[in-house]
Amino acid sequence: MVRHAEHVMGTVFSFDLRDQLDDGVLTDCVDWLHWVDATFSTYRDDSDISRLGRGEARLTECAPEVAQVLDLCAEATRRTDGYFSAMPTGQLDPSGLVKGWAIEEVGNRLVAAGSRCHSVGGGGDVAVMGQPEPGLPWRIGVVAPGDAASIATVVSIRDAGVATSGTAERGAHVVNPLTGRPATELASLTVVGPSLMWADVFATAGLARGMAARGWLDALDGYEAFAIAADGSAWWTQGFAAYGEVPHSGFTGKDQGRLSKLTES
Amino acid sequence: MGRAVAAIVSTVIGLVLLLSFKAHVGNAGTTALTSQHQRAHTTTKASRAPKAKPSATATKKASATKRQVTGDTADTNYGPVQVQVTLTGSHIDDVTAIQLPQQSQRDIQIDNYAVPQLRQEAIDAQSANINSVSGATFTSDGYVRSLQSALDKAGV
Numbered sequence: 001m002v003r004h005a006e007h008v009m010g011t012v013f014s015f016d017l018r019d020q021l022d023d024g025v026l027t028d029c030v031d032w033l034h035w036v037d038a039t040f041s042t043y044r045d046d047s048d049i050s051r052l053g054r055g056e057a058r059l060t061e062c063a064p065e066v067a068q069v070l071d072l073c074a075e076a077t078r079r080t081d082g083y084f085s086a087m088p089t090g091q092l093d094p095s096g097l098v099k100g101w102a103i104e105e106v107g108n109r110l111v112a113a114g115s116r117c118h119s120v121g122g123g124g125d126v127a128v129m130g131q132p133e134p135g136l137p138w139r140i141g142v143v144a145p146g147d148a149a150s151i152a153t154v155v156s157i158r159d160a161g162v163a164t165s166g167t168a169e170r171g172a173h174v175v176n177p178l179t180g181r182p183a184t185e186l187a188s189l190t191v192v193g194p195s196l197m198w199a200d201v202f203a204t205a206g207l208a209r210g211m212a213a214r215g216w217l218d219a220l221d222g223y224e225a226f227a228i229a230a231d232g233s234a235w236w237t238q239g240f241a242a243y244g245e246v247p248h249s250g251f252t253g254k255d256q257g258r259l260s261k262l263t264e265s
Numbered sequence: 266m267g268r269a270v271a272a273i274v275s276t277v278i279g280l281v282l283l284l285s286f287k288a289h290v291g292n293a294g295t296t297a298l299t300s301q302h303q304r305a306h307t308t309t310k311a312s313r314a315p316k317a318k319p320s321a322t323a324t325k326k327a328s329a330t331k332r333q334v335t336g337d338t339a340d341t342n343y344g345p346v347q348v349q350v351t352l353t354g355s356h357i358d359d360v361t362a363i364q365l366p367q368q369s370q371r372d373i374q375i376d377n378y379a380v381p382q383l384r385q386e387a388i389d390a391q392s393a394n395i396n397s398v399s400g401a402t403f404t405s406d407g408y409v410r411s412l413q414s415a416l417d418k419a420g421v
Contacts, residue, residue, distance in 0.1 A: 126399050142399045155399070164399045190399060 002026065008033045009041065009099065011123035017110070018117035018132060025113040029106045033122075036102045039063050042093050053092030072197070073097050079198075080205035081216065085177035088208075096174075100163055100200025103127050107196070125163040127196035142244075145187040145228055152234070153190070153226050155244040161196025165189050165203035166228075176208045185210030187230050192243045193223035330354070335363065 004015040004026060013033060015026060039048045039062075048066050051057040059067055073086035073094050086094045099122055106120050107127045117130030119138055128138040137156040144152035145166050155162050165174060166189065172182035191203040202223055206213035217225040217237050224240040236246055331353045351359040 121399075124399050140399050162399045 004030075006030050006033060009037045009102075009122065010043070011099075013103075013106075013120070013122040016119040016132075017115060018130065019115045021110070021113050021115055025110065025115075029109055032109070033102060033106065036065075036098065039066065040069070040094065040098045042091075042095060049092060049094065069094055069098060069101060072101065076198075076201045076205070080201065081209075082178055083176070083205035083209045083213075084201050088175045088177045089180070096204040097197065097201055099123055100125055100161070100197040104161070104195060104197045124166075125161065125196055125200050127161040128157055129159055131158055142188075142190050142226070152188070152228060153244045153246065155190070155192055155226075157192060157243060160192060160194055160243075161199045162190060162192045163196060163200040163203040164191075165200075165207040167207075174204060174207045176210070183208045183210055185230055186213070186227050187232075188228040189213070190226045190244075191217070191223055192225070192240070193220075199223060331358070 002015065002017040002021075004017075006013045006015070008030075013030075015029070017026065038044065041047045042050060042053070044050060048057065048062040052059060052062055052066065059070070070086060073084070076084040076097055077086070084096060086092060086097070088096070103120050103122050103125055104127055107118070107129060110118050110120070111129065115129065117132065119126060119128045119132070121127070126138075126140050128140075132138055137158045140155045140157065140162050141151040142153045142155065142162070142164055167174070167184070167187055172184050174183045175181065176183045186207050189203050189206045191199040191206065193199045193202075202217070202220065202225070206217055206225060206227070209216065211229065213225075214227070214235060214237070217223070217227075220237075224237045224243055226234065226236040226240055226244055226246070228234050234246075236244070240246065331351070333349055333351050335347065335349045347363050349361050349363050350357060351361075
């Protein structure tokens with residue numbers, strides 16, 4: 001088993017590799033993440049995305065992945081009724097999609113290298129493959145906003161991704177692209193599903209949409225969500241219990257409950 | 266075994282969130298909290314530069330002996346932060362901060378509250394048997410790096 005933590009994109013990426021892989025596979029993944037950072041970071045003036053955003057470079061002069069990511073952003077905007085945007089505040093910023101996309105691409109590289117059991121996470125989003133022990137899913141704890149020392153829910157998944165968008169770490173940094181104002185109705189939104197990139201997109205868009213995201217999330221095929229509103233109450237989509245632990249038993253998916261600290265699995 | 270690492274990460278993120286709640290003014294000085302830790306050697310900054318080889322990769326199983334592992338000192342927005350983890354095998358017995366910013370009264374309050382909370386949550390979180398953590402943690406804080414580096418070195 002190999003564990004590795006890499007500081008990149010302003011956060012920590014965590015690798016938990018359970019299969020024996022060739023030397024260099026992890027290095028390749030890590031190098032690629034740094035390349036993604038150099039290409040897509042809006043904090044770097046010389047990144048392709050910053051230069052493109054300022055009109056100093058044409059799309060054809062950028063790495064081909066830039067066009068690929070922007071195409072995915074356009075699809076994300078369509079699939080989220082506009083609540084995901086690559087220009088949330090008027091400036092080109094595909095960050096809401098890039099991190100999840102990068103994690104998923106790393107997962108693809110690991111699978112191509114023969115890995116069938118791994119967990120790759122970055123900045124609060126986690127993609128997993130296989131089972132860490134026979135018969136057991138990967139268990140991912142979701143930190144509660146507002147009560148920073150608590151775990152709000154635990155998601156048990158395999159071959160899937162879990163992404164959380166929230167206001168606790170960086171404040172109301174997610175902007176509702178339709179209004180241009182910071183989204184504040186939800187403190188945290190966790191989305192689970194087969195693609196981490198889409199889970200990340202839906203979590204970001206759902207947070208931007210606020211309480212009204214619930215109906216949209218319920219209607220999404222294959223993706224389930226767990227939300228914590230600004231007042232601390234929790235709600236979740238009808239299929240969420242298949243993935244995650246909810247604050248009280250006997251839920252029907254229509255309940256809302258106060259958070260309680262989970263101390264036992 | 267790997268759950269211990271991830272369980273700790275959830276708690277570390279808790280402290281990250283606590284630290285981010287406070288308004289910090291100016292540069293923080295630091296005070297070593299435990300006098301018996303005389304750091305004779307200079308501690309290394311966590312590097313942000315792209316590296317050809319990954320560092321801190323743990324590949325061997327942890328033994329069952331009791332040991333203490335100290336993370337690198339990490340520079341945060343609030344000042345240098347360094348943690349120490351006491352392990353028996355891969356089980357986390359204790360977490361202490363051996364270096365935290367102590368410039369303002371608010372810093373001291375957080376040190377007195379957050380560190381014991383961190384310790385308790387680290388031990389509680391182990392029972393949840395989680396492998397990893399999801400949360401609104403996009404920005405990394407030096408504290409995460411420090412503890413993560415300690416545990417990576419421990420090979421848990």
